Amino acid sequence: MARKATTFDLFSAIAEPRRRELIEKLIGKELFVNQLVALLGWKQPTVSKHLKVLKEVGVVSERKEGRMRVYKVNAPSLKPVQEWVNQFENYWEYNLDNLEVYLEDIQTKKEE
Amino acid sequence: MARKATTFDLFSAIAEPRRRELIEKLIGKELFVNQLVALLGWKQPTVSKHLKVLKEVGVVSERKEGRMRVYKVNAPSLKPVQEWVNQFENYWEYNLDNLEVYLEDIQTKKEE
C-alpha cells in the first residue's frame, strides 16, 4: 500500500498551482466556466476538472444559470488552512535558536 | 507530459497530512529524529524522508549535534501560505450571493 487519494483533501486541493490560480480568478466575483476558460487560457475540460476538485472540498460552489454554470469561491472553506498556519505565527518574529529547548532536549536524551 | 514534481513546492509539502502532523510536533521546540520517531510512531526512514522534503522547501531546518540531528520549524517559511489565504479573509464574513457581481457577469456575457 502506498498512497491515499489526496484530491479530496482541502490542503491538497489548494496545493495544485493551477488550482490556486483558478481560485484567485474567482476572488470577489462569480464567473461562468467559459469566462474562466478565457481568463486562464486553459482547455475547457481542464478547467472543469479542476473546478470539480475544488467543489468537492468546498472551496468553490456552483449554481446553474441556464446552460451555464456560475462558480464562486466559498471563502470560509479556507479557514482551516489559515488556522493551521496561524499556529506558527508566534514564532515568526525571532528565528531564535532557542537554546533552552535545545538544552532540554539534550538533557532528555541523556536520561533515556 | 502529465505532471511536474510537487515535492519541492511549499504548498505541496504541507499538503501531505503526515508532514503536517510532523511539523506540529516541532512547534515551539527542537527535536531529534529519534524523538520524532517515538512521538509519531512511524518508521525512522519514513520520518527522515518527510523531513528531507520539508527541509528542501525550507519549512524545517536542521543542525548536527554529534551523531544526532536536531530539527526545528522555520516558521517564516510558512508566510506565503498565510498571505495566500489572507486574500480571502475579506470574504469570510458574509457568504452573500453577491447579486451585483452576478448580474454584471450576465451583462458581460450578453455583450460578447
Add this chain to the structure above:
DNA sequence: TTGACATATTCCAACATCGGAATACGTTAG
C-alpha cells in the same frame, strides 16, 4: 580501530495525479 548507534539514502511496488482527446449530457434557440 571497531562495533554500536543515529540518521539518510536507494530501490521497489502500488497507486494517485495530471493533461489531452474524445465524447456524453443537459439546455436553449430556432
Add this chain to the structure above:
DNA sequence: CTAACGTATTCCGATGTTGGAATATGTCAA
C-alpha cells in the same frame, strides 16, 4: 424537434508520490 452551445465525464498515457525493506553513511564509545 433538432442543432448548437456550454459544461462535465471518461479513457488514457506519462509520470509523480508514498511506504517498506534493505542498505549506506557518519559519528561516538570502548
